[in-house]
Structure formats: C-alpha cells, structure tokens
Amino acid sequence: MNVPFDQLFTWLKDHKITEVECVVSDLTGIARGKIAPTNKFLHERGMRLPESVLLQTVTGDFVDDDIYYDLLDPADIDMVCKPDADAVYVVPWAIEPTAIVIHDTFDKFGNPIELSPRNVLKKVLQLYTDKGWKPIVAPEMEFYLTQRCEDPDLPLKAPLGRSGRAETGRQSFSIDAANEFDPLFEDVYDWCELQGLDLDTLIHEDGPAQMEINFRHGDALDLADQITVFKRTLREAALKHNVTATFMAKPIGDEPGSAMHIHQSVVDIETGQPIFADADADGQMSDLFRQHIGGLQKYIPKVLPMFAPNVNSFRRFLPDTSAPVNVEWGEENRTVGLRVPTSSPDAMRVENRLPGADANPYLAIAASLLCGYIGMVEGIEPSAAVQGRAYERRNLRLPITIEDALTQMEECAAIGRYLGDKFVRGYVAVKRAEHENFKRVISSWEREFLLLSV
Numbered sequence: 001m002n003v004p005f006d007q008l009f010t011w012l013k014d015h016k017i018t019e020v021e022c023v024v025s026d027l028t029g030i031a032r033g034k035i036a037p038t039n040k041f042l043h044e045r046g047m048r049l050p051e052s053v054l055l056q057t058v059t060g061d062f063v064d065d066d067i068y069y070d071l072l073d074p075a076d077i078d079m080v081c082k083p084d085a086d087a088v089y090v091v092p093w094a095i096e097p098t099a100i101v102i103h104d105t106f107d108k109f110g111n112p113i114e115l116s117p118r119n120v121l122k123k124v125l126q127l128y129t130d131k132g133w134k135p136i137v138a139p140e141m142e143f144y145l146t147q148r149c150e151d152p153d154l155p156l157k158a159p160l161g162r163s164g165r166a167e168t169g170r171q172s173f174s175i176d177a178a179n180e181f182d183p184l185f186e187d188v189y190d191w192c193e194l195q196g197l198d199l200d201t202l203i204h205e206d207g208p209a210q211m212e213i214n215f216r217h218g219d220a221l222d223l224a225d226q227i228t229v230f231k232r233t234l235r236e237a238a239l240k241h242n243v244t245a246t247f248m249a250k251p252i253g254d255e256p257g258s259a260m261h262i263h264q265s266v267v268d269i270e271t272g273q274p275i276f277a278d279a280d281a282d283g284q285m286s287d288l289f290r291q292h293i294g295g296l297q298k299y300i301p302k303v304l305p306m307f308a309p310n311v312n313s314f315r316r317f318l319p320d321t322s323a324p325v326n327v328e329w330g331e332e333n334r335t336v337g338l339r340v341p342t343s344s345p346d347a348m349r350v351e352n353r354l355p356g357a358d359a360n361p362y363l364a365i366a367a368s369l370l371c372g373y374i375g376m377v378e379g380i381e382p383s384a385a386v387q388g389r390a391y392e393r394r395n396l397r398l399p400i401t402i403e404d405a406l407t408q409m410e411e412c413a414a415i416g417r418y419l420g421d422k423f424v425r426g427y428v429a430v431k432r433a434e435h436e437n438f439k440r441v442i443s444s445w446e447r448e449f450l451l452l453s454v
Contacts, residue, residue: 005045008085012038012099015090019098022047024081024105025117025228027430028058028309029360033081033103041083046103048078054105054115055426058310059437063429071115071426079113080106087225092191093236102225114422117362121224123419124366127373128266133275135369136265138217138349139227142258142357143234144251145181145209146244153444156252158208159243167208178204178211184241188213191233197226206322207255217263220365227260227361249308249356250315257316257323258357262368263341265349266292276348283345293350294382295375296338296368297327300354301398302412304405305431306367307355311402311438316356324353327396330386337398340385354398363427370418406431 012020020041023033032053036044051072055063062068087102104122105113112119128135146156147166158166161180171177178185185202192199198216205212213230215223231247238245250257266275266288273279276289300307308314317325329338329350339351350372355364374380383396399405406428409415416424 005083005085008083008088008101009042011085011088012042015097015099017090017097017099019094019096021091021098021100022081022083022103023100024049024053024103025360025362026053026056027115027117027360027363027427029117029228029231029362030058031100031228031232032056041101046080046082049081049105050076051079051105051107051113051115052076054079054113055430057430057434057437059434061433061437063426063433067425067429071422071429077108080108080110082106086222089195089197089229092194092233093240100229102228114420115426117360117366118221118224120419120423121221121362121366124370124373125220127418128369129269131373131377132269133266134269135220136217136267136349137220137223137365137369138215138263139223139361139365140212140214140259140261140263141227141230141247142205142210142212142260143245143247144207144258145184145211145238146246146251148242148244156244156246161209169208170206171204171208172206174204177209178202181209181211181241181243184237184243187237187240188234191237192230195229195233197230197233198223199230205256205258207252210256210258217265220369224361224365247357249310249313249358251312259316259323259353260355260357260359260361260364262352262355262365263349264352264368264372265347266372274346274348276350277345279345283348285340285348288376289348289350290382291375291378291380292372293329293338293340293375294380295373295378296350296352296371297329297375297382297396298380299371299374299412299414300327300337300352300367301405302408302415303367303371304354304399305402305409305427306363307359308402308405309356309359309363309431311435313356313358314400314402314405317398317400324390325398325400326390327354327398328386328390329382330390333386333388333390335390336386366419370415374414374418402431402435406435 023031081103083101089100091098105116200214203212278286324337328336330336
C-alpha cells in the first residue's frame with residue numbers, strides 16, 4: 001500500500017487514460033465523487049467533496065438536522081479526498097480510456113474522516129497490525145440476474161438464457177444453467193482480468209439465475225476495493241446483455257436470498273504463519289481461533305446492521321429461507337452462521353455466513369474482523385460446536401428487525417469505543433432515516449388484502 005503518487009502518474013500515462021473517476025464509498029456503498037480529465041486530476045492530486053455525502057441515505061435524503069449539524073460542520077464544508085495509488089482500475093466499458101481511482105477522506109487538518117467506510121476498515125486493520133497480526137479474507141458474492149423491469153411494483157423475473165427460456169425450479173451447481181449466460185460472464189471475466197480483480201470460481205446458486213462468484217483470499221482492504229469495483233462491473237456487463245444484476249439481499253419472494261460470505265483467518269506478520277492452527281497440537285484449533293469465534297458470537301448481534309443494512313436484508317433471515325439466523329458455529333455445517341470448513345492447518349479459517357450481498361464491503365469486512373479481534377484480546381470462549389441442523393436453535397439467534405438491530409448497535413459501548421462514537425451515531429442515524437422513508441410506502445400486500453377487507 002501507499003504507492004507513491006509518481007507511480008500513479010506513470011500508470012495513467014502508460015495506459016493513455018484521458019478521464020479519471022475519483023470515487024469514495026458512502027455508507028451504503030454507493031460510489032460518490034467526480035469525473036475529471038487526467039491532466040486536471042494529476043494537477044490537483046485528488047478532489048474535494050462535501051462531507052455531507054457520508055450522511056446521505058440510499059434515497060438521496062439526509063438525516064434529521066439535529067443529528068446532521070451535531071456530526072458535521074454547520075457550514076457544510078468540504079473534506080479532502082486523496083487518491084490511493086494502490087486502488088486504481090481501468091473502466092473497460094467506457095468509450096474514452098478511463099480509470100477508477102478510489103480515494104481516502106481527510107479533514108482540513110489531515111485527520112481521517114470517521115464516517116468514511118474505508119477509514120473504518122483501515123482503523124480495524126490497524127488494531128490487528130498493532131498486535132503483530134494480519135487478517136486474510138476471501139469473500140463470496142451471491143447475486144441474481146433478472147429481466148429488466150421499469151416498474152418497481154412488479155416482481156422480478158428470471159431472464160431468458162441462450163436457449164430462449166427462463167429458468168424454473170432449483171438449479172444448484174448446474175453447469176448448464178450457468179452456461180445459459182456464458183456471453184455475459186465472458187465479458188465479466190475479461191473485464192475483471194483487465195482490472196486486476198482476483199476472481200476465482202463461478203457457481204450457480206439455488207435460485208433461478210442466482211450466481212456466486214468467489215474471490216481469491218488476500219488483503220482485506222484490497223478485497224473490499226475489489227468488491228466495490230466488481231459490483232459495478234457486473235451491473236455494466238448485465239446492462240450490455242439486456243438483463244439486470246442485483247445484489248439485493250432478498251430480491252425475489254420465496255427464493256433464497258443473496259449473501260456475502262466472508263472467510264477470514266489471521267497470520268503473524270513477523271513469521272507469516274497462521275495463528276488459527278496450533279503448531280504444538282498437530283494443527284488443531286488454537287486458543288486464539290476459538291476466542292476469535294467467541295468474539296464473533298458475542299458481538300455480531302451488536303454489529304448486525306453492518307451485515308444487514310436495509311429492511312430488505314432482514315427478509316433473508318425469515319424462516320425456511322436457507323440462510324442461517326444464528327451465531328452458532330460448527331465444522332462443515334452450513335446451517336450455522338459461523339462455519340469452519342475442513343482444511344489443512346495452514347488454511348484454518350472461519351466463514352461468516354451472515355452478511356448480505358447488499359452490505360457495504362468495507363463495513364461488513366470491518367465488522368466481522370472487529371468481532372473476532374475483540375474475542376482474541378478479551379479471551380472470549382465460544383459455545384460448544386453444533387452437530388447437525390442448527391436452523392431451529394433458539395439460544396444464539398439474531399435480532400429479527402432492523403429497529404432492534406440498530407438499538408443494539410447504538411447501545412454497545414465496545415463497538416463505539418473501537419469504531420468511534422461519531423461513526424456509530426452517523427451510521428445508525430442514516431439507517432433509521434432510510435427505515436422511516438420505507439415505512440411511508442404502502443405495499444402491494446396491503447392493497448391486495450386490506451383494501452376491501454377491513
């Protein structure tokens with residue numbers, strides 16, 4: 001990281017880039033920023049943006065004035081956005097040679113902006129660095145391809161594949177079903193290769209035209225950047241092929257939801273050796289690994305809004321939806337929220353199966369790693385591993401509404417201490433504002449069953 005700016009200058013010139021998309025992630029994960037000619041970008045070495053974009057909701061609204069002016073300067077000042085020369089990607093679908101450059105945000109004194117999702121992740125990673133540890137993550141992104149639809153009141157439908165037919169039934173791991181969209185995924189893989197994204201396998205998931213793309217394991221910040229770019233890349237490829245790609249957690253009723261599973265492990269920075277396997281006990285789980293799981297169990301309910309940020313996210317946790325709704329753990333068990341896959345000692349890891357595909361990748365990865373970190377530093381012991389089916393277990397269940405989840409996050413002193421009170425207050429305020437907006441919408445269910453019945 002921290003590649004010198006002159007190397008960025010050389011990269012842009014070598015790739016004959018004429019336009020630069022200068023972006024930061026807001027709390028939702030939406031790319032906010034400016035598009036600048038390359039010469040202007042190189043001259044200014046970044047950009048300035050109103051800090052208010054970090055308190056903007058998914059609908060473009062803002063939080064209440066009393067919270068807004070308590071967390072932000074009442075003069076609506078700019079924040080300073082500086083490019084990370086290690087987070088530069090070409091834009092293969094652009095007409096002009098264009099690059100995306102992800103920026104970090106600072107106040108006028110050079111301090112990192114607390115509300116910035118990328119800064120939140122960097123803060124968590126610094127906690128690990130201070131202990132001599134380095135987290136390794138491997139995300140898995142699920143998503144649906146659907147027919148394009150202009151009317152948001154209409155249910156989404158599976159798109160037509162190469163055969164001219166839409167999928168019916170469940171096609172888990174079907175090669176033929178995935179091949180229905182070969183032209184689209186050929187573009188995706190070609191574009192991602194040009195961008196340097198570390199994609200691994202493509203899998204057809206349970207739902208109609210529901211897919212999963214896995215990323216190779218690596219640095220947490222780099223992979224959060226990659227997911228941010230990948231989401232946009234996939235959407236652009238889908239539009240090119242006249243379909244829609246969505247990362248909503250539950251886009252289609254009565255079909256499985258979409259997750260962002262996060263495999264995570266930790267290595268010792270000095271030796272490069274994994275700390276989750278005990279070298280003195282024939283590669284069995286180390287005490288630190290058990291405590292990492294214990295921290296996940298204790299604190300995931302307190303950071304659930306960072307895994308399930310929208311009211312739609314909680315539809316994925318409804319009964320009989322194939323998603324785990326608990327923080328139980330077990331080996332090779334997909335019915336628990338925290339799965340320990342069978343692996344060699346060097347690859348010992350835990351898979352957090354709770355984040356939705358709609359989560360901001362910076363915040364989801366930050367929250368997952370933070371919970372494990374607290375477990376290790378506080379020596380939190382996990383519950384007993386689950387044997388068999390865990391969907392119906394009630395002891396370690398999650399909050400079932402976003403209102404309850406936000407209250408638990410707001411009241412957790414440990415999360416405020418590690419992530420900063422300003423971030424917690426700002427994040428909770430944005431999500432509450434979004435939920436208030438949602439509650440004003442009358443649903444088709446209400447019109448169908450109440451209109452002439454009550």
